[in-house]
Amino acid sequence: MTRTRLAPTAAVAGVLLALAACTSGTGGGDTGGDAGGGSPGASGEVNPDAPLYDQLPPEIQDAGAITIATDTHPPYRTVEDGGEVTGIDPDLQVALAEQLGVPFEPQLTSGLDAILTGMLSGRYDAFNGPVRTTPEREADFDAVVWMTTRTSYVYSAERQDELGEPTALCGARVAGVTGSVTESQLELYNEWCAGEGLEPAEFMGFDDTNSTFLAVNSDRADYAGTTESAALDLQASDPGTYEYIVQTDEQGAGTDQLAMFMPKGNGLAEPMHAAFEAIFENGEYERVMGEWGLEDVMVDAPTLNPMSGQ
Template sequence: MRLSRIAPTALVALSALALASCASDASSETGGDASQGGDANGSVNTDAPLYDALPDDIKDAGQITMAGDTHPPYRTIEADGSFTGIDPDIQAALSEQFGVPFVIETASGLDAMLTGMLSGRYDAFNGPLRTTEEREAEFDTVVWMTTRTSYVYLTEREDELSDPEALCGSRVSGVSGSVSESQLELYAQWCADNGLDEPTFVGLADSNATFLAVNSDRADYAATTQGGAIDLMAADPDKYDYLVQTDEQGAGVDQLAIFMPKESGLAEPMLEAFQALFDNGEYERIMSDWDITDVTVDEPALNPMTSG
């Protein structure tokens, strides 16, 4: 089990570097990138099982370009600029099916990633991002995991923040446009129904920024995925703890997906590639390695919100 990538003590220092990098990349024509998958040289394997199913523009490019940001444990930007995490591991396994490497280009903020896909800069974005009917109108999605929203706080404030009612009327940082923002709205309704003040959402660019906000007392909680909370706790269990939003508080099981532009020709091959990972055990292995088997799904699904 790999749970010791960046300790929270180092996370604060690295976060500033990562955020600065993302901001710089977003304003430039090309962002930083890191190859994931493929062979050691990042070359193309035309004999791979699904190479022939790839769209011609990806074959011509010789790679699948992914939008990405820092969002542990899904993606962590290391000091040398490379990415580690669940996402790169999944991409390496998918690359074995496609025969082309995946390259992550850093981007700042969800809007930049979504518009970047629509403009042709990125071929896909692997979230974690929930699929909705509105999003499936513009993007094809392949669901490969679920999540429940969790709220991270400092253990030194446990006496005042560990009660679920304490979140009502508090400041909650989260990634703007993320599943956490929509889930907090449901939590706020629960607060109101119980005669309590609604929490205030503090929208930020990425996951590391939300944790920094808690560390610097700009927020009381950081809203994140279960995987993000588990990762942070594993790295430094004495510094952080978290609450999990319950069904009573409006939590639902959100379906998280990889997003691709409509009509790109990549959706059906991506579904096949994910299915191959489910069939050969790679999906289960990766999710077990990262200790997030509680958010797995039985099989991948293409556009589940609109396909019915």
Template sequence: MRHTTARLALPLAVSMAVLAACGGSGETSSAAPGPDPAAGPSGGVDTEAELYDRLPQEIKDAGEIVFAGDSHPPYRTVGADGQTVTGIDADLQAALSEVLGVPIRTEITTGLPAMLSGMLSGRYDAFNGPVRTTPEREAEFDAVVWMTTVTSYVVPEGSDAGIEDSGDLCGKTVAGTEGSVTQEMVTRLSQWCEGQGEGPVEFTGLADTNATILAVDAGRVDAAAVTEAAAIDIVSASEDYYYVSQTEDQGAGVDQMALLTPKSNELGPVVFEAFQVLFENGDYERVMEEWNLQDVTIDEPLLNPATEQ
């Protein structure tokens, strides 16, 4: 079933500008921690914050937490200045910073492999996805689950591909972020298609969400695979697109989306405690409502759910 929405969101033109600002080379650039410079202890360390004493000494010595982040509206949208980051991630960072007592800074990079390896090397302290937690990832990272997601497919209005529901994607071409949860979902959809006697879905892995939308606009693929939150944001910002959502019988389980920290820096359990505070004080609910994400909220945060059964 195709979906459209009239909800106002960040202009898509801003999203498109991110790709030009960040490029596809994998190089990083510093970005401001959030949309409200006054939110949290952005000017310095607050040793009186609720969970400051629980932070690892390495984080206290650094005086900040460094997040890796790619261009992925509405989670992260980088302004035209190449420095200001707004979005769900920035709003959550501001709330987490208030509880943890240290500023949070985002470095923009490209590609999930670069962010995962960057955390393991100590370059970044955390990454807030959207990324699916798995037993394999939890072997190296602590995963704090704070939302769920369903994969959706963005299609241009007026497309002659004949895509009215997700079943129509069989035999079509789809672009998605390389290594993301959407790639796995496309694989499951393709398997469903073949089980129906239809052609498989051809997946093209690209650097980020903006690159997938550009591929759709250029006619290189029929649709872009994104999280449902991203699909809502894209369609809200422009009447040029609609989206269809993958169904449960097509392999679309409700995936647990996590904030990852390397186990080596011992930050994960403290971030989990900080999320517990945000759930209790209403900040989590506030952020999710502001971004129209009520359908993907959870009742409480989870730590390493793929392995802690």
């Protein structure tokens, strides 16, 4: 079944062109890289009187900022022409920084594998996904879960008759971010396809969400797999151009827990979890999620390492 929900945002053509321009300037690929070594979107000042400043590790206090990996994934993050990062994630960072006493300093990179490797090497202090937490990931990273999601598959509205039914995805070409929730969810979808006597979908891996949407626009892929919030944002950007189907429980979807990740042992997990608890309590979390139309994927409280309890 196709779901439609609209919300005002920038025109998709301009957004995609801007993101493509920014992405081409990154190191990209499997090794990742910063956009000219800069920190687009960094703002704010250190406030030693903030409620959680004393809980920050000395390295963060000395640096005066939390270096956070940033990629292009609307509506979580959109990199504007001038390098400014806008979206849900930057809005949450402002609220969290008020509690922690240091700003977030975004570092633009590309590819989930590069981001995770960069955190383990000490290049980045954190990454806010959207990335699903798993027991395997929590072996290397601390995870603060702050939202849930279901996987959705975006396609051109012109192909509604051809692609609008769940069975149409079986045997189709599906673009998705390598190593993302979509890749693992598509494997479960393919199990459902097999049970229906249909061919499995082909997964086509890309470095970022912007590239998956461009693959649909250029007919290199039939669908772009993404979070439902990203599907809603794209659909609303250009009404009538895109539709999407949502993976159901019958098709193995379940509900994924999305988290901010930090390397084990960097000392940020406890203060970051406390900062999330604070913005849940003071209403900033609800305000930001409401402004972006994400009420359906809110959680009642943030949780730290729910898969491992460590």
